[in-house]
Amino acid sequence: MTPEPGKDKRKKGFDCVAYQREQRDRISRMLNAMTREERVAWLCTVEPTDPVLRRIMQESPRGTLRKAGVPAPDSEA
Numbered sequence: 440m441t442p443e444p445g446k447d448k449r450k451k452g453f454d455c456v457a458y459q460r461e462q463r464d465r466i467s468r469m470l471n472a473m474t475r476e477e478r479v480a481w482l483c484t485v486e487p488t489d490p491v492l493r494r495i496m497q498e499s500p501r502g503t504l505r506k507a508g509v510p511a512p513d514s515e516a
Contacts, residue, residue, distance in 0.1 A: 470478055487493045 487496060
């Protein structure tokens, strides 16, 4: 049996879903205001904070090219 709406007396502290959505919207607005070249430059300067993503970017060919400041090719043919 579920409680009636408004009857739950627990206070909600930090809302992680709302925070995630706010941050996503903030970053989306920032990126939408940039040109393609500005987005590429921003992505090349931002260091990933996630250790798994950092390792993937460092070990991938595109990550190596990114560290060297060389734009990655659009297609590998």
